[in-house]
Amino acid sequence: MSTQSPHLIRKKVIAGNWKMNKTAAEGVALAQEIVEAVGRETLVDVVLCPPFTALASVGHELEGQSVKLGAQNMHPQKNGAFTGEISAEMLRTLYVTHVILGHSERRQYFAETDAFINQKVLAALASELRPILCVGETLAEREAGRTLDVVRAQTTAALAGVKPEQITTVIVAYEPVWAIGTGKVATSEQAQEVHAFIRELLTSLYGAALAQKVRILYGGSMKPSNATELLGQKDIDGGLIGGAALEARSFVELVKAAMAAA
Numbered sequence: 001m002s003t004q005s006p007h008l009i010r011k012k013v014i015a016g017n018w019k020m021n022k023t024a025a026e027g028v029a030l031a032q033e034i035v036e037a038v039g040r041e042t043l044v045d046v047v048l049c050p051p052f053t054a055l056a057s058v059g060h061e062l063e064g065q066s067v068k069l070g071a072q073n074m075h076p077q078k079n080g081a082f083t084g085e086i087s088a089e090m091l092r093t094l095y096v097t098h099v100i101l102g103h104s105e106r107r108q109y110f111a112e113t114d115a116f117i118n119q120k121v122l123a124a125l126a127s128e129l130r131p132i133l134c135v136g137e138t139l140a141e142r143e144a145g146r147t148l149d150v151v152r153a154q155t156t157a158a159l160a161g162v163k164p165e166q167i168t169t170v171i172v173a174y175e176p177v178w179a180i181g182t183g184k185v186a187t188s189e190q191a192q193e194v195h196a197f198i199r200e201l202l203t204s205l206y207g208a209a210l211a212q213k214v215r216i217l218y219g220g221s222m223k224p225s226n227a228t229e230l231l232g233q234k235d236i237d238g239g240l241i242g243g244a245a246l247e248a249r250s251f252v253e254l255v256k257a258a259m260a261a262a
Contacts, residue, residue, distance in 0.1 A: 012231065012258040013171060013215050013238035015047035015070060015132060016245030017100060018054075027054035031061040033248035037255075039065040044238070044258045047098050047132075048245075052086055055094045070098030070132065073106060076119035088127035099124050100240070102134045102158055104177045114157035121158055125166050132171045132240060133158050134219060135198075139178035147176075148197050155201055167206050168213045172198055173240040179220030180242060188229045188236075191218050195235035224250055227257035 022030060027050045038046055049070035050058045059069045075085035091099060101124065102117040117133075124131045135154040137147045155172065162170065174194050176186050186194075195216050202211035218230050219240035230236055238258055244250040 010213065010215050010237045011043075011045055012262050013045040013047065013217055014241060014251070014255045014258050015045075015049060015098065015100075015171075015173075015217065015238070016241050016251055017049045017072060017103070017219075018051060018245060019072070019105070019242060020051060021246055022050055022054055024054045024057040027051075027058045028061050030246070030248055031058045031067075034251060035061065035065050035067060037248065037252040039067055041255065041259065042066050043262045044255055046255055049098070049100055055091075055096060059095050068097045069095060070100060071096050072100050072103070074099050074101070074120060074124065074129075076116070076123040078123075088123050088129055091129060092127055096129065098130045098132055098171070100132045100134065100173075102154070104134060104136055104138075104175055104180060108177075114154055117158050118160050121170070122161055125162065125169060130169050130171060132173050132217070134173045134175050134240070136175040136177050136219070142176065142178060147194065151194060151198060152201055155198060156205070159205065164206050164210055167202070167210050171215045171217060172202075173217040173219040174198060175219030175240065183221060185221045185223075185226055186218075188226075188233055191220070191230060192233040192235060195233065199235050222254065224253040224257065227254050228261070231258055231261040 047068045047070045049072050062069055071091050074088050075082050078087050078089055101120045106112045121131050135151050137150040141150050179185050198216050199211055202214055215237040217238045217240045218236050222239040222241055223244045
């Protein structure tokens with residue numbers, strides 16, 4: 001194994017989750033601004049995740065750049081009678097490389113279960129898509145002292161059947177649900193505690209060498225004002241960005257903070 005610190009061998013990731021925002025034209029304009037600022041950046045993996053309707057046009061804008069294209073969701077089946085759904089193969093034809101799976105909003109509003117999310121993870125890996133797997137606790141669960149139990153259960157279930165040779169393709173995103181879109185943020189110590197716990201869990205499942213290569217992102221209201229402190233933590237390898245990803249200046253600042261921490 002490398003003699004470098006594990007913190008240094010994991011390339012930082014800044015992924016922008018646009019959620020249900022931006023038309024195709026608006027998405028192109030935002031992508032253009034981001035590409036102008038960090039389009040050739042290779043020190044950090046930058047991923048843009050527009051809504052389905054903007055994937056093709058934003059993907060065209062990213063051609064030849066280092067910025068990668070991600071989707072916000074997918075169905076585990078390859079095709080069929082699943083009205084309103086999108087398959088991994090459909091995403092691949094648009095040159096999508098990453099896909100967000102198990103986001104707390106999908107769990108909360110669309111009743112996605114750990115077992116269903118696991119099917120998606122396996123389907124994404126089978127189609128050579130890189131899952132950004134979201135796990136995290138609600139405010140009630142945190143206040144009840146169940147944070148680590150919830151994170152353990154969600155992570156273990158979502159990774160069922162993922163082989164050792166596949167695990168480094170998975171990116172895990174810890175999203176404290178109570179800190180998403182609320183302006184609240186976990187302290188860097190709170191965030192690091194859970195990230196370290198996830199890394200220990202991955203070590204128990206896959207061994208230390210592989211666990212040290214898995215990127216674990218923070219997904220709870222990371223913004224330019226707190227990014228440097230969060231990204232400086234030993235086990236925080238980047239951010240899954242919501243609100244701050246909808247404006248080029250703040251998103252680029254986060255990319256630059258990750259570059260500085262790399």
